[in-house]
Amino acid sequence: MKILVCIKQVPGTNKVEVDEKTGVLKRNGTDSKMNPYDLYALETGLRLKEKYGGTVSVITMGPPQAKAVLYEAFAMGADNGALITDRKFGGADVLATSRTLSQGIRRFGSFDVILCGLQTTDGDTAQVGPEVAELLDIPSVCNVQRIEKAEQGSIIVDMDMPHDIETIKAAFPCLLTVNKDICQPRLPSYLRKQQTMKKDIDIYTFSDMEDKDEEKYGLTGSPTSVQRIFPPISDKVQEHLEGTSRELAQKIYTTLKQKKFIAG
């Protein structure tokens, strides 16, 4: 089975704030890591390989330093990796990202199963997976919480829905996004890390894309545009309660009683 996992590098912390006066984003630290949801996708890929044989490839789109996540994936057991990077790809929204990824995937090879995380912790849209599937014209199943089995040319999975679980058979090639119930990701192996530290990766830039219409990538290729960013505003009528804890408890109690949350 040829398996591909889409992984993304995300900021290590989410502590970004807007300075109320200047409107400038304040960031604390620039360390990065693999999107935690993608670890589950990668683990799912590795387990499929262990059971059915084949290869696990990983692909990421991002700045040059994003290749770090490919090496993280190698240390967990991925066989090979590709980085898609170009300044022309900067400023991409979901659609432009999905276009670039799908073009990169085409370039990288043909796969039976493409796995994505449920969502990222920075983009946080959970949309890239299904958009990539659409652009590759393959079926997709999101929210997969269990893989039952792979068969000749297809895979049977459980999709988690609010009131029930749907068991679905999807024909290869297909794309799955997996949720956190699916498995527990393994830790990277030190030995593997040593062995794969200098591993070659494929690097694709704009000139490697099959579709060379610049208008489709990066900021220009993004139909959505961020007009402004601002700190959240609140329009709440507020009351500040102060005093000793005994007084506070009394005040909370009285208010709850007035509002009929406490009987009597």
Next chain:
Amino acid sequence: MAKLLIHQEKITDAKALAMICPFGAMQEKDGRLSINAGCRMCRLCEKKGPKGAIEYVEDKKAPQIDKTKWRGIAVYVDHVDGSIHPVTYELLGKAKELAGKIKQPVYALFIGSGIKHKAEELLHYGADKVYICDKSQLEYFKIEAYTSVFEEFITKIKPAAILVGATPVGRQLAPRVAARFGTGLTADCTILDIKENTDLVQIRPAFGGNIMAEILTPNTRPQMATVRYKIMDAPKWSDTATGTVHELAISDEKLKSRIQVLGVTKKPKEKTIDGADVIVVAGRGIKKKDDLKMLEELADLLGGQTASTRPLVEAGWMDPKKQIGLSGRTVRPKLIITCGVSGSVQFVAGMNHADTIFAINNDPKAAIFKTANYAVKADIYDVIPELIQKIKTGGKAL
């Protein structure tokens, strides 16, 4: 394409300028600055850096589309076997409000099998036209078939904007449709408005931080947005229904699918926080797992349930189903009491529509106090046991 030009000669302190970039996309090397693929074109460097140092160069103007050709606000009807998900009504209410501003109609798109008799209901919530595609092949949610029906609807009706509930179905269907039309899709909007030129103003928490972003889809149609359940207000059922129901035809060829639904297993009904009237939330102010008992007791006394922020779920102290927030559940209880919760946007997005919000936090600067109706500056370990005592003894002095 649009780009940022760097005028090195106008830069006095390259390191300081590089620091402005929230995405770390500017690199300083030997006093010279460069921009890499991490750039998201937020243009803060242009605005906040030394004057003229970074120049934004506009594209040759892309041809503008004719927005008058796309009319009306459409809502995708989310349902399971014909029982309509309430997020649909909330979105119809919002669509009605938006459509009113631009004086255009509200459409509903209803896809499934054996659902015809339910279409009427949508008219009572403000839909002007319900388009229904009722076919046996559409009995289960099959992504490709549903996408094709959606495509048929868009091609035929040309709505200016489409609202989809951010349910497990909506979350996978909307992106496929958006990609098929090469249009924008904004996830989990918390505020929606519309401009005279029919541009949908979409506001959502963004960049994984405590920031809200206003997003437009200025030059593509249809515009698409997903919204979570319990974010918008549900309209009242009205007994006048002036709208009409129409059939949406599609060829069997287009309903072919490469997935097959082998079976559906009902999940055991569990007590969820979604419908709770009273919720007591534990945040990282809780020092150890055992202390959750105190909050459980308070919740019990108030006839409610406990929930938590994400870090407690990550620590394994709480069931993931009890996480409130952007990556957890959205709740809209009558009363919510947050205990030791800082109030990050991601958390607040999941609960700020509660009727009454009490926040207990010992840090007077905690962001949660901006959201709370009652800001209680106190140590939870002091005030909660006192409160529990009070409720138990009926408020009488001990």
